[in-house]
Amino acid sequence: MMSDTSVAELELSIVMPCLNEAETLAICIDKAQGYLARSGVRGEVVIADNGSTDGSQQIAIEHGARVVDVAAKGYGNALMGGIEAAKGTYVIMGDADDSYDFSSLDQFVERLRAGDELVMGNRFRGGIEPGAMPPLHKYLGNPVLSTIGRMLFRSEIRDFHCGLRGFNRQSILDLGLITTGMEFASEIVVKSTLDGLRVSEVPTTLKKDGRSRPPHLRSWHDGWRHLRFLLLFNPRWLFLIPGSVAFALGILGSILLTFGPVQIGTVGLDVSSQVYLAALAVVGYQAMLFALLTKLYAQHEGFHLPRSRAFERFAQRASLESGVIVGLILFVIGFAVAILQLSVWAASGFGAQDPVDTMRLAVPAALFMMLGFQTAMSGMFLGILSIDIRRPR
Known part of the structure; x- marks a missing residue:
């Protein structure tokens, strides 16, 4: 020995x-x-x-x-x-x-x-x-x-x-x-x-x-x-980049179709496409939030993930309050459009509406309310992460 x-x-x-x-x-x-x-x-x-x-x-x-x-x-x-x-x-x-x-x-x-x-x-x-x-x-x-x-x-x-x-x-x-x-x-x-x-x-x-x-x-x-x-271990490539692309396509397409149908070559896009583009925006936004929350959680727990200056700046500003405020703004935008539609409908005596014109505004209104709610809930999660706790040795 x-x-x-x-x-x-x-x-x-x-x-x-x-x-x-x-x-x-x-x-x-x-x-x-x-x-x-x-x-x-x-x-x-x-x-x-x-x-x-x-x-x-x-x-x-x-x-x-x-x-x-x-x-x-x-x-x-x-x-x-x-x-x-x-x-x-x-x-x-x-x-x-x-x-x-x-x-x-x-x-x-x-x-x-x-x-x-x-x-x-x-x-x-x-x-x-x-x-x-x-x-x-x-x-x-x-x-x-x-x-x-x-x-x-x-x-x-x-x-x-x-x-x-x-x-x-x-x-x-x-x-x-x-x-x-x-x-x-x-x-x-x-x-x-x-x-x-x-x-x-x-x-x-x-x-x-x-x-x-x-x-x-x-x-x-x-x-x-x-x-x-x-x-x-690298949520940027798994979630953030694909989510950003999906969100950008979805949100831009949804807003563009708010002003009327769009013709791209022989392909015509209208309200049915707007619905699917809105869904794409929601999925993409969820992936982006998940990437950010994953990195914040990893940082909180001491995991080593690839670092970036943009994320460091975001992490310094991210909080329950900022998430709720941004979420509330998005929700209010969508809700305001919904109230506007309701007012126009009331002025017409709550009669029959043109389904295409109605959907053209209803889709982005619903989209912004969903994005606002997602953002606010993510802010709540950040609040949970920010609570200092005493860890057992």
Whole structure:
């Protein structure tokens, strides 16, 4: 057993999540131990066991690894348990299925010693052996998700989901990682980028894993979880931009048709189109409000989302009072048009009305009242968020 002084001086912890990996665990540990011995790096091998029932724990102990039992299920939970228990200044994590070469970690350690806080492996640069990655993942899943990640978060990483990666342990713990499943892989990259950590990539190889059973990964299910995480962490692209486009088209179209039918080429637009355009405006406005409320809630709860100066200015001015005032103004505009229509109808003795002319004004009136109510309710929600509370430690 290492003394407290020895433990405190460890430079590297090699952490492997494990769930019934008896077939390949020993060779992974031996490669990692061999690397530590060859390189002279003071380190340890940590197996974050997530409830194995095939004797993986005993195999790990027999091959000189330290086993950390993680009760909470999930890839993210297992890794976080291992990272928290690690004693090294740096951590290199990788799957225990013998698809990554733990005997060749020099480039990771070199970049970490140079000050990089997250060092990602890149399988597309290092080489993917035939059969090591399903074609769906190789040509669609990983490239598409990595491209979306780079676009949404301005990241330079080209392989978001490489399972072999190294990082400064304290820097990653300070990010406040929260996901429990496969999204954990994306969360590390996204939050490291948003927090301005020094991030780099090194080539790494991927070979066919040595297990006889199918992998835990579920292609479509886990791919969707990664995509959902990337989109929800950037509400600007998921809600704000599509919502703004829908709202602009809907509100302009609705108001334009108030003055009469519009002919665009061979297409004629009238009150029926006005109704659908009003609905589009409502949906778009709701998406815009949701994007803003999502970011305000995330800011309130300490989440790290992409920042913008425009949003910061909005956040400083947004309050219950401002939301209610703007909502009331919009509602009053719509209500005034409705009262005007009622007055005209009363002056005619409440007789029959022309349905087209009536709808032409009724649609924008109803639209403004709905937008006003939505705005006021969003202001109420901001009021709830602004209440200072004492949080349990």
